[in-house]
Amino acid sequence: MQPFTRLCGTAAALLEENIDTDIIFPARFLLITDRHGLGRYAFHDRRFDTQGEEIASFVINQMPWRDAPILITGANFGSGSSREQAVWALLGQGIRCVVAQSFGEIFYGNCFRNGVLPIVLSLATIAALAAAAQSGQPFIIDLETQTIHVGDAPPLAFEIAAQHRLALLNGWDETDMILNARGDAIAAFEDRHRRIQPWLFETEEPS
């Protein structure tokens, strides 16, 4: 996974609540089994009309936000389905940081497994950031210091759980970490668990 340390670029503001995973990545594209190349489907039905033409009023279709790596949005972003395609599509579109008032829980977790930084801020702060984003000036998101920098304004601090921050900064793969550090603990747990709920192990050959 690509580490996340510092991100610099424009921020696209999409100030709406409940941008759910069906808006981020419409279900019919879930038939695609590859996780790469999904960027063009991000916000598809908001970005393109039924003829496939770009809808000019949608922020990501406008300069200078076509390649904005930061998205600023409202409450409950990424709610709904567990589809990780929502995160892969944002990544494919070049978005690596989403600032929102709150997130759907599964989406929030999926971000960290893909090097995307979700930041939670208050409604008032988000409104101020969205206003600043309108000018197209670059934002700097610094995960090391947990700050957002915009122009000459004083840096804005954000919170993030320590383990999430470390995993992003180092680009750690969760499966590797569990297998390497916890393999023995998992085996020991299985022995205990098998004694308490043996019926959960019945169908397996003893190894």
Place this chain on the structure above:
Amino acid sequence: MPTTLYQKLWDAHVVVDLPGDDALLYIDRHLVHEVSSPQAFQSLRDAGRRLRRPQTHLAVADHAVPTSARGTRIADPQAAAQVDELETNAAAFAVPYRALEGDGQGIVHVIGPESGFTLPGITMVCGDSHTTTHGAFGALAFGIGASECGTVMAAQSLKQIRAKTMRVDLVGTLSPFVSAKDVALAFIAKVGALGAAGHAVEYAGPAVAAMSMAARMTLCNMTIEAGGRIGLIGPDDTTFAYLKGREMAPAGTMWTRAVEYWRTLRSDRDAVFDTIVTIDLSDIAPHVSWGTSPEDCAPVTETVPDPATIADPGVRRRVEKALAYMGLAGGTPLDTIAIDRVFIGSCTNGRIEDLRSAADVVAGRRIAPGVSGIVVPGSTATKHQAEAEGLDAIFRAAGFEWRHAGCSMCVAMNDDRLAPGERSASTSNRNFEGRQGPGGRTHLMSPAMAAAAGIVGHLVDVRELGS
């Protein structure tokens, strides 16, 4: 110290405690479907990993499969490839697989319980947010992303953050023609789409004890629409009676031992919850949704909210936007909204009890002119049972189409979808923009309400029709 059911299930699965409120949790069961698994299997291949315990997974195709025909090659090449890939992956990694043509096929959240794969006291995951359903059995069940599916396959465990707890006390008794779906919609309308965020929700109280497993599953299924990743109900004799003799449930002396253990899975009487919500079922009328979030629900006897009367500018804008998408004017009586399509099915309401309640309403009647309806059983076994009971004949005689099992118009990944601007009465769980097809307009409701809407051609209070 008195503990909650959630805490007991959590404690029984902690492999190691991690800093903060986190733990590495052991995962007992994993349901695998064609949409969220290809990338997880690929991650195993890329890393040269194998499955730690292949028998703890169960794979089935449900989301993308056509419901109009079975037994021939799937016409849509992408869907065909996706189902093929699931079959190939299951074979390559020795995962038990329910063939599309077989009797065991169906929606993951319907076949898990039906086959006894879902059991009390387990942790269960699936790359699907409605995994909440299985909490109806007293299992700690939650939806995960595809990367996590790969982690579970390789490590049989997952890092999790402990949730807060919410107890929803259900008191009183439901009126005739009011169902668990109405309770779920009323609950979501009351607490909002984020009301249960960060919480494991336990449904409790005398009304839950009186509910069938199907009703309990409907309730737990919809918990995610209130923002909660986990719904729970303490297992009781109703649960055990449902499970006994199911294909993958323990049998013989193991069954006796299991039931003894399962009886310990209750929240202690003095257990402390972070939040408590009480809902009186006697107050609940049949509900329908009017907007683009499941929280946009109201009793069918009311009107579409009028943005002009909403003081909060943020809420007003959201309602205006939802109504524009839905093509509705504020103040419209809900029971005058004309519909084009009816969808009866999904993991929320595709069980035999749901089909029976819809069939009761349509029996001896005809679908309204200009309206079309499909009935999609949640599993092939459910389909066969319904046919044995003659429900398919009732639906057909009323002008509804009788289909094969799958997710169908709940997610519109196959041909079952709304055309832009079309309006449905749907028993599924999400009325998001485009959920049932781009530009489609979804009204959520119970099976009896959707059936009634099909008969009269507009949303209607099923109690006016009677059975």
